[in-house]
Each structure stands twice: as structure tokens, then as C-alpha cells.
Amino acid sequence: MNEMPSEIAEPAGTWKLQDAKARFSEVVRLAGETGPQHVTVNGKEKAVVLSAEDYRRLRGEPMGDALVQLLAEADLDDVEFEHTKPRGPVRDIAL
Numbered sequence: 420m421n422e423m424p425s426e427i428a429e430p431a432g433t434w435k436l437q438d439a440k441a442r443f444s445e446v447v448r449l450a451g452e453t454g455p456q457h458v459t460v461n462g463k464e465k466a467v468v469l470s471a472e473d474y475r476r477l478r479g480e481p482m483g484d485a486l487v488q489l490l491a492e493a494d495l496d497d498v499e500f501e502h503t504k505p506r507g508p509v510r511d512i513a514l
Contacts, residue, residue, distance in 0.1 A: 433457045436465070 432454060439446050439458045450456045451470040458466040469477070479485070 433459060433464075436460050439468075 432449070434442075434446060434456060436458055439456070446456045446458075446468050450468045450473075454470075455473065456468040457464050458468065
């Protein structure tokens with residue numbers, strides 16, 4: 420019997436690059452519905468498509484917002500900040 424070798428099935432959520440390109444809308448939909456979709460090139464994982472929600476969760480809060488919140492909630496009553504005096508002439512300005 421002359422049988423063609425069967426293609427090895429990719430695990431759920433794993434796409435060969437050519438298939439991911441051809442069915443990108445489905446890859447994006449599944450990323451939102453079932454979780455991350457892994458894309459392989461020559462059998463090696465090269466990329467992961469995440470839902471926007473998963474991406475935001477993994478990325479965390481932007482540093483500026485998190486720092487402002489941290490300082491606002493911190494007990495800093497006993498912290499003293501040292502300032503250096505200006506090194507040049509200071510002039511009065513009209514406001």
C-alpha cells in the first residue's frame with residue numbers, strides 16, 4: 420500500500436504561520452474566546468497572539484500611574500527631602 424504520511428496535528432491554540440496568516444480573523448477571535456494562540460515557524464514557536472485584555476493584564480499598570488498611586492497611598496509623614504540651594508544668582512520676577 421502506498422500511503423501518504425499524515426501530517427502531525429498541531430496542539431489546540433497552535434498555528435503554523437501560513438495557516439495563521441490565511442485565517443488571521445479566526446486566530447484573533449480564538450485569542451479572545453479561548454486564550455493565547457501560538458504561531459510556529461518551521462515547528463518552533465515564534466509568536467503568541469493575545470487578547471487585548473490578556474495583554475493589558477500581563478503588561479500591568481503604566482509606571483507613571485502606578486507610581487502616583489503608590490506615593491499617594493504611602494505613609495510618608497516622617498520622610499524628609501533634602502534640597503540643594505541654587506548655585507547662581509536668583510532674580511525677582513514680576514508675576
